[in-house]
């Protein structure tokens with residue numbers, strides 16, 4: 001059976017502060033630049049979630065996209081949109097909300113709702129040019 005990939009794109013706005021206690025304040029400023037701003041700053045993020053599998057023989061669908069839309073809304077967007085990631089999202093209270101970590105944390109959130117067999121990739125764009133993706137490896 002042919003394997004197909006299905007992707008849904010969503011966007012959300014959130015602020016964050018990138019900072020690690022393992023570095024000095026000066027090193028944090030140099031490494032994270034604007035993202036180290038003491039009160040945080042915002043990004044217009046894009047989230048892309050890809051599934052992989054064989055389409056259903058009867059329907060031709062891998063997954064109902066309306067269902068996927070509802071899962072993304074419930075599991076991720078309702079928790080991060082227009083929030084401060086460090087302060088409002090428990091998963092980032094101790095984990096630096098870098099694009100890399102967003103991809104990993106979002107994957108873990110989705111794993112509880114989407115079978116591991118189907119979930120293929122979670123990609124997060126922090127800007128148009130920078131993105132990170134995670135495939136559960």
Ligand SMILES: [Zn+2]
Pocket residue numbers: 016034035041042043
């Ligand atoms: Zn930033």
